[in-house]
Amino acid sequence: MSDVVVFDVAHGNCSLVRSQSAYCVVDAPLGALLLNTLEDMGISCIDVAFISHADKDHIAGVIGLLSSATIQLKKLYLNPDSQKRTKIWRDLLAAVSVAERQGSCEVISTLTTTMPGTVTVGDVVIHVEAPSASFALAGSGSVDTQGRHITSNSISALLRLKQGDRPGILLAGDIDEVGLDDALNYDRDLTAQTLVFPHHGGLPASSDTTAFVDKIMSAVNPSLVIFSNGRGKHDNPRPEIVSPVARKRCAIACTQLAGRCSKSPIFNLGHLEPHRAYGQPTGASCAGSMTLDLAEHGRRPASYERAHQKFIDDLVETPMCRVPRLDK
Amino acid sequence: MTDHLKFSPDILRRLGEELVPDIDQGIVELVKNGYDADATTCKITLADPMSGNGSIAIIDDGIGMTGNQIRKGWLVIGRSDKAKGALTSKFKRVPVGDKGLGRLAALRLGNRVILTTRPASEPGKQYSTSLDWLEYEKADVVEDVALAIAETETDLPHGTEIRIEGIEARITRTTVNKLARSLLLLSDPFARFDDQLSNGRLKSTKRSRIIDPGFSANLLTMEFKDLQAKVGKSYFSDAEYRIQAELHANGNATFRIMDWKGEIVHEAMAGDTFHAPPFTFDLWVFVLSKDSFSTRSSTLSEVRDWLAELGGVHVYEDGIRVPPYGGEENDFLGLNLRRVRSPEVRPSTNTSVGRIKINNTDGSLIQKTDRIGYVENYAFGELKRACGEALDWAARILLKERERKREADKQSKKEKAAKATSDLERVLSKNFKPTERKKVDKAIQSYVKATEKEADSLREDLELYRSLATAGMISAVFAHEIGKPLGLIDNAIKGLIRLVPDEDQRKANARVGRIQTSRTRLSSFVSIPLRLLSKHKRRTGRIDVNRCIGSMVEMLEPISANYDTLITFKPSETGLFVNGTEALLDGIIINLILNSFNAFLRDNFEQDKRRIKIETWSDTTNILIRIEDNAGGIDGVSVEDIWLPGVTTVADGTGFGLTIVRDSIKDLNGTIRVDPITDFGGARFTISLRPMRELFGR
Amino acid sequence: MLGTVEFPDIEPPRFVTIVDDDPEDREDLMDQLRDHNIEPRAVDGRYGSDIDRLIADVRATGSPFVICDHRLQIKNLASFNGSSVIKALGLSKHPAMLLTMYQSTNRLELREARADVPVVVSRHDFDVSQLGTYAEICRREFANDPVDARRAHRTLIGIKGINRTYNHTELYVTIPNWRPDDAIILPVACIASDLVPQLEVGDYLLGDVNVGAKEEDDLFFKNVNEIMKANEVTGS
Structure with missing residues (x-):
């Protein structure tokens, strides 16, 4: 059995890969949700963790993981970001120092298509599809071959999770068009059954939104797109992103209920999975935390997916994920 | 036969007395008539002013009156024989005197008036007549009293003398002083200095006329001489600066700031136009500090006296003063009010003297019938507005200047410090061996560090004081606002009670009672900052110590009840008075009481019967106030340190209460002693203050 | 704290004991409880520094839950504060919550004690209908399975x-x-x-x-x- 839990962590990203008693964490924002969940699952050791890029909403929880006394982290992959002189980056360094002092964690400061290239977690192989080594070396603050600015988001790692030949899952971090082009220039295979959409469904900084959506959708060709968003923060996911995605006739699931979809929170528990979801106590969850089955089709169990769709149909006033009737 | 409307003599008395209330103002009105008669001097003599049967004579060297002029003019009450705007024949003066009721009032100061006048037009002739007011009292109607105008030969020069006899009211020293002042200020004393002050620039605004030798009124008494000496002396050159506003005929105004020499330092056109007759406003501003007078020939006290005599901003319409502007307590331009907003660069009536010279040829400014000030019409409002704008403009300029100066000071201090350091370096390297040098350097370093630390802590104190002051002000503002919601609660309770069905009234009453108790508590709490800030309490003066403490204890009653604490106050049997402000004493008492409350609330301190005891008494030399509690005394901090700012044993306390107590007592010239623990069971503070009995105490 | 969602159907305790030095506040709380059909019991008196006697009196009321005011010194009920009471009750796993005004003077004091005080509610937010949840938070804490916010x-x-x-x-x-x-x-x-x-x-x-x-x-x-x-x- 291998699966991935994409947690409802409000604004931010956090995924847990479980396979044959091996565990992997990709990103974690602030709060105790991941730590509490791992403790309750009886997980005392994380074999590997990834930080896709140097943003607070992806790092803060990993800091907690590094300092945790109950959960050991064995290996951490991340790209250094020389541009990041932020407080949280220094906090991360302190946490790494703590882990190193305890001799418990191996920190590998490259996360590119060549190094480590692939990482195995139980039966699951994690393919690093971006950034390329040269792109990562150029780093944020520089420009790409077309003269476009490379930002922290551009060097987000694209991680494709697969078990054998089965359709996989693509975790896209906060990648933008510049970073995506880096992967496409190297002819990386990005196809996946499920795409955790970059940047929480927020607008990419400097490109044509529709073109970006088209590009990533045709490269990944997913049947399910997940937005890991926070209700009431940054107004994500944006309708400019959601509607072209919806028009591709693929399923959409947001961890939280966007303000545009429902003005008031909805306190309805029936359709949520038993995992912790940050929005649950405040009625902010839509799909909440989601389990994706890597051993099967790479999507959610059908019963949860149906329950979620019914929840949207019955209770959500103006769901963005529904293509307007005129289009149908 | 033809009938006439006739007047009872009563009307004479009433009209006059009600229009001009004061003797001095009445006499000034008569003197003004002298001015209108183109006199150059006017002498006023007082005889037996305190006897209850005194007399006054007003003698001028004007053009006098002919018999006909007396008959047709002087004896006709209420007629002005010149149309407004017509100028006097000889010096082309604008008439300022009152021919009407004001003059009547002046003439009625005594029982009898004797007029003697020698017209310039009929040399060698003298006319005289007298008004015996007692005769009028007897008569049925005014017209019944017959008057005779006597004509005699004389070789005296032209002029007029009015003698008022049988003045029953006692003319006190105060009145004489006031009269002297009014007479001195009547003809613009500033004018004498115009030349030296304005470099002749103002002359262009004067109309051309036969040269007017001017007009002066002299009161022939000692008081007047003293005063004349004071007022007559010019201290204008001791002014720090002079603010000037010149309103031109087209409504444009020029604002200026000049230095003591009269040189223009700043000049600007007003951004607005003003609809008032042309005028020039000058305000000489003095800095009354020892520093600024240390290098001058005149003394600080001289200038201060002079300013006190001269007063505020005087208004001269065509050279003659218009009272009450610039008189005692008159601040018609609101100098003191403006100063409240930014005291540093604003003059007050005590530190400035000013003059507004008006050319009221178009008559848009109208003097009131009682001759005290102008009617508050549009033109006068515009005049005041223009002066106000000039003051604001000047304040802005001066504020900027001062900031620039401060910056420069800072810079020069830095430079000085740098120079001092290099001087020190030179001296040290000359006088010390390298081995000793290290020790000296270290000592200097530690001294510098300590000094810097002290400055830092002072800055921190200041910040805290500021934030506390802000908190205090805000709490007072909201204390005012809280009245409304409190009233609303009252009404809501009454309304609710009516809605409750009878059978539930008892239950409801219990809860309503609680709301009411809470409401009372709330309003008594919020009244405290209001009381502490109430305005009258900031003035310095005599404080009744017992009354002050008594009402403080009473005010704190709800709070002491809240803290389950009994405050007893045992005042001395006799009254105790100190000089200071009640706010200071309030601050001392309330801080000491709060200090006790906090001591009772310390964790793990037990006191079943919390008590605070206040006593006052006086020994032979001092007033003593003792405040003690049974809250376990001072611990956790050494007794010397309790006065230091920021020292507190209460979590999140500001540590300022006792610092304020110490500083306030210093301000009251008193001392405070503390016993950390007494038999009563707590700390005891004994305050000793200087009594005020030699001045006020009875 | 926690919303109703996490503990949807928890019955509030039937008896609750109140420790509050201010009689007005105490009466007010008791009325609020009565309105929800909870029988209030109160502890009143002068305890000085004798916390053991206060705890004994609280336990003698037999209520399964205690609401305690933080500042007990003001009106001289005791010379210790409410968090000490909660802490002492916690030693014998007696569920209790602290009520406070969260005034600046005692926020830091509360932070020091917070590890031993599972439930602190400001007087403004106090809601009788949440008592069941508050009691549950205590129970989980005593069972060494604290709720997420307390872990x-x-x-x-x-x-x-x-x-x-x-x-x-x-x-x-x-x-x-x-x-x-x-x-x-x-x-x-x-x-x-x-x-x-x-x-x-x-x-x-x-x-x-x-x-x-x-x-x-x-x-x-x-x-x-x-x-x-x-x-x-x-x-x-």
């Missing part, structure tokens, strides 16, 4: 500012995986005393903190006993 995790604590005054030290700290941008005051009493003198801005401490807490006032600190000096953090 401690070993965490970095960054020292952002130190204010040493005459007789005490104030620390401004951030907790990177709670809210990395909000500096809060960490009472020195929460830190192993040997660490305090060597603290400098830029250092990190390690301690057990309930990083799942929603509000600053719900944070507690335990076992803050390791230090990482600023110069040990590479790249700084």
Whole structure:
């Protein structure tokens, strides 16, 4: 059995890969949700963790993981970001120092298509599809071959999770068009059954939104797109992103209920999975935390997916994920 | 036969007395008539002013009156024989005197008036007549009293003398002083200095006329001489600066700031136009500090006296003063009010003297019938507005200047410090061996560090004081606002009670009672900052110590009840008075009481019967106030340190209460002693203050 | 704290004992309880520093739940504060909650005690219908299975500012995986005393903190006993 839990962590990203008693964490924002969940699952050791890029909403929880006394982290992959002189980056360094002092964690400061290239977690192989080594070396603050600015988001790692030949899952971090082009220039295979959409469904900084959506959708060709968003923060996911995605006739699931979809929170528990979801106590969850089955089709169990769709149909006033009737 | 409307003599008395209330103002009105008669001097003599049967004579060297002029003019009450705007024949003066009721009032100061006048037009002739007011009292109607105008030969020069006899009211020293002042200020004393002050620039605004030798009124008494000496002396050159506003005929105004020499330092056109007759406003501003007078020939006290005599901003319409502007307590331009907003660069009536010279040829400014000030019409409002704008403009300029100066000071201090350091370096390297040098350097370093630390802590104190002051002000503002919601609660309770069905009234009453108790508590709490800030309490003066403490204890009653604490106050049997402000004493008492409350609330301190005891008494030399509690005394901090700012044993306390107590007592010239623990069971503070009995105490 | 969602159907206790020095406040609470058909019981008297006698009196009321006011000294009910009462009751696993005005003077005091006080509610937010939830939070805590907001995790604590005054030290700290941008005051009493003198801005401490807490006032600190000096953090 291998699966991935994409947690409802409000604004931010956090995924847990479980396979044959091996565990992997990709990103974690602030709060105790991941730590509490791992403790309750009886997980005392994380074999590997990834930080896709140097943003607070992806790092803060990993800091907690590094300092945790109950959960050991064995290996951490991340790209250094020389541009990041932020407080949280220094906090991360302190946490790494703590882990190193305890001799418990191996920190590998490259996360590119060549190094480590692939990482195995139980039966699951994690393919690093971006950034390329040269792109990562150029780093944020520089420009790409077309003269476009490379930002922290551009060097987000694209991680494709697969078990054998089965359709996989693509975790896209906060990648933008510049970073995506880096992967496409190297002819990386990005196809996946499920795409955790970059940047929480927020607008990419400097490109044509529709073109970006088209590009990533045709490269990944997913049947399910997940937005890991926070209700009431940054107004994500944006309708400019959601509607072209919806028009591709693929399923959409947001961890939280966007303000545009429902003005008031909805306190309805029936359709949520038993995992912790940050929005649950405040009625902010839509799909909440989601389990994706890597051993099967790479999507959610059908019963949860149906329950979620019914929840949207019955209770959500103006769901963005529904293509307007005129289009149908 | 033809009938006439006739007047009872009563009307004479009433009209006059009600229009001009004061003797001095009445006499000034008569003197003004002298001015209108183109006199150059006017002498006023007082005889037996305190006897209850005194007399006054007003003698001028004007053009006098002919018999006909007396008959047709002087004896006709209420007629002005010149149309407004017509100028006097000889010096082309604008008439300022009152021919009407004001003059009547002046003439009625005594029982009898004797007029003697020698017209310039009929040399060698003298006319005289007298008004015996007692005769009028007897008569049925005014017209019944017959008057005779006597004509005699004389070789005296032209002029007029009015003698008022049988003045029953006692003319006190105060009145004489006031009269002297009014007479001195009547003809613009500033004018004498115009030349030296304005470099002749103002002359262009004067109309051309036969040269007017001017007009002066002299009161022939000692008081007047003293005063004349004071007022007559010019201290204008001791002014720090002079603010000037010149309103031109087209409504444009020029604002200026000049230095003591009269040189223009700043000049600007007003951004607005003003609809008032042309005028020039000058305000000489003095800095009354020892520093600024240390290098001058005149003394600080001289200038201060002079300013006190001269007063505020005087208004001269065509050279003659218009009272009450610039008189005692008159601040018609609101100098003191403006100063409240930014005291540093604003003059007050005590530190400035000013003059507004008006050319009221178009008559848009109208003097009131009682001759005290102008009617508050549009033109006068515009005049005041223009002066106000000039003051604001000047304040802005001066504020900027001062900031620039401060910056420069800072810079020069830095430079000085740098120079001092290099001087020190030179001296040290000359006088010390390298081995000793290290020790000296270290000592200097530690001294510098300590000094810097002290400055830092002072800055921190200041910040805290500021934030506390802000908190205090805000709490007072909201204390005012809280009245409304409190009233609303009252009404809501009454309304609710009516809605409750009878059978539930008892239950409801219990809860309503609680709301009411809470409401009372709330309003008594919020009244405290209001009381502490109430305005009258900031003035310095005599404080009744017992009354002050008594009402403080009473005010704190709800709070002491809240803290389950009994405050007893045992005042001395006799009254105790100190000089200071009640706010200071309030601050001392309330801080000491709060200090006790906090001591009772310390964790793990037990006191079943919390008590605070206040006593006052006086020994032979001092007033003593003792405040003690049974809250376990001072611990956790050494007794010397309790006065230091920021020292507190209460979590999140500001540590300022006792610092304020110490500083306030210093301000009251008193001392405070503390016993950390007494038999009563707590700390005891004994305050000793200087009594005020030699001045006020009875 | 926690919304109704997490504990949807928890019956409030049938009897509740109130410890409050202010008779008005006490009566008000009792009326609120009666309105929800909960029988209020009160403890009143003068206890001085005799906390054992107060605890005995509270237990004698036989209520399964206790509401205790924080400041008991004002009207001289006791010379200790309410958090000591909650702590003492907690030793024998007696569910109890603290009511407070959250005045600035006692916020830090509460932070020091917060590790031993499972439920603190401000008087303004107090809601009788939540009593069941409050009791459940206590029960889970005593069963060593605290609710998420009360679960401690070993965490970095960054020292952002130190204010040493005459007789005490104030620390401004951030907790990177709670809210990395909000500096809060960490009472020195929460830190192993040997660490305090060597603290400098830029250092990190390690301690057990309930990083799942929603509000600053719900944070507690335990076992803050390791230090990482600023110069040990590479790249700084």
